[in-house]
Amino acid sequence: MQSAETMPPWVVLVPLKPLQAAKSRLDHPDRGALALAMALDTTAAILDVDAEVVGSVIVVTDDPSAREALADLAKAYPAATSTSTSTSVAVAVDVDVDLHRPGRPDGSVRRVGRLLVAADEPRSGLNPAFAHAAALARRLHPGWGTAALSADLPALRPQELRRALTVAPSTGHAVLADAVGTGTVLLSAAPGTELRPRFGSGSFRAHRDAGATDLTGILRDQVPGLRRDVDTVSDLADARALGLGPATRRVLKADPSPRSAA
Ligand SMILES: Nc1nc2c(ncn2[C@@H]2O[C@H](COP(=O)(O)OP(=O)(O)OP(=O)(O)O)[C@@H](O)[C@H]2O)c(=O)[nH]1
Numbered sequence: 001m002q003s004a005e006t007m008p009p010w011v012v013l014v015p016l017k018p019l020q021a022a023k024s025r026l027d028h029p030d031r032g033a034l035a036l037a038m039a040l041d042t043t044a045a046i047l048d049v050d051a052e053v054v055g056s057v058i059v060v061t062d063d064p065s066a067r068e069a070l071a072d073l074a075k076a077y078p079a080a081t082s083t084s085t086s087t088s089v090a091v092a093v094d095v096d097v098d099l100h101r102p103g104r105p106d107g108s109v110r111r112v113g114r115l116l117v118a119a120d121e122p123r124s125g126l127n128p129a130f131a132h133a134a135a136l137a138r139r140l141h142p143g144w145g146t147a148a149l150s151a152d153l154p155a156l157r158p159q160e161l162r163r164a165l166t167v168a169p170s171t172g173h174a175v176l177a178d179a180v181g182t183g184t185v186l187l188s189a190a191p192g193t194e195l196r197p198r199f200g201s202g203s204f205r206a207h208r209d210a211g212a213t214d215l216t217g218i219l220r221d222q223v224p225g226l227r228r229d230v231d232t233v234s235d236l237a238d239a240r241a242l243g244l245g246p247a248t249r250r251v252l253k254a255d256p257s258p259r260s261a262a
Pocket residue numbers: 015016017021022023024025026060061062120124125126129150151152231
């Protein structure tokens with residue numbers, strides 16, 4: 001393991017489905033609003049990690065309202081201004097950058113400070129979306145590692161992600177299991193390593209079997225918000241017990257339905 005001082009920063013990758021299709025297992029009248037709120041809280045917690053550790057965040061989504069809300073959120077976070085070459089991510093303004101290259105369907109990428117919102121390419125599901133984001137990350141920051149996260153971590157605390165990225169190995173892959181122990185909440189690929197995402201049912205085992213170092217034992221109880229992904233109303237109640245981020249809290253407060261007891 002390298003110390004945070006000697007490791008280059010990470011690019012954190014966050015995928016988000018179009019909101020009308022997202023969180024189909026969440027039996028709640030405000031499903032779409034919750035999917036967006038959880039994504040905003042997840043992204044805010046990631047951006048709250050210092051730029052020496054999280055140099056850049058790429059959210060992959062085609063959802064227009066999510067793209068807008070994420071860009072607005074990122075305006076509250078100044079770009080890194082470090083003069084060190086490893087963290088020279090200083091793009092202080094909201095710009096649309098054309099990263100399209102012939103033969104590379106990157107689509108439009110909007111950058112606001114440390115956040116990039118990328119189009120969902122090639123529109124064939126979660127793992128291809130992650131692979132697309134990882135390819136973009138490698139082109140923009142060739143010497144940095146990549147870390148894949150989900151957008152449904154509304155109780156994530158920045159210090160938990162910082163801790164996880166600090167113990168992630170400086171070579172190869174690492175995986176962290178979700179609270180249940182079967183899914184993946186974090187997959188890291190060290191600088192120069194392809195991400196090779198295997199998200200989906202039983203992904204923790206798939207990632208481990210593919211050679212990823214298991215961080216679950218090392219981190220165990222230190223990162224409860226990072227491990228608490230929310231798919232169901234019961235998961236939401238567990239996340240609420242840990243402490244939800246402000247956007248998710250706002251949606252639940254606004255909902256008069258008795259099912260919002262979560
Ligand atoms: N960009 C993108 N993100 C995806 C895609 N499929 C899933 N995701 C995101 O990946 C993360 C985990 O996804 P899932 O648990 O499969 O989907 P979900 O919408 O969260 O929940 P379910 O509909 O209940 O499966 C969430 O952040 C999703 O929004 C996809 O095809 N493209």
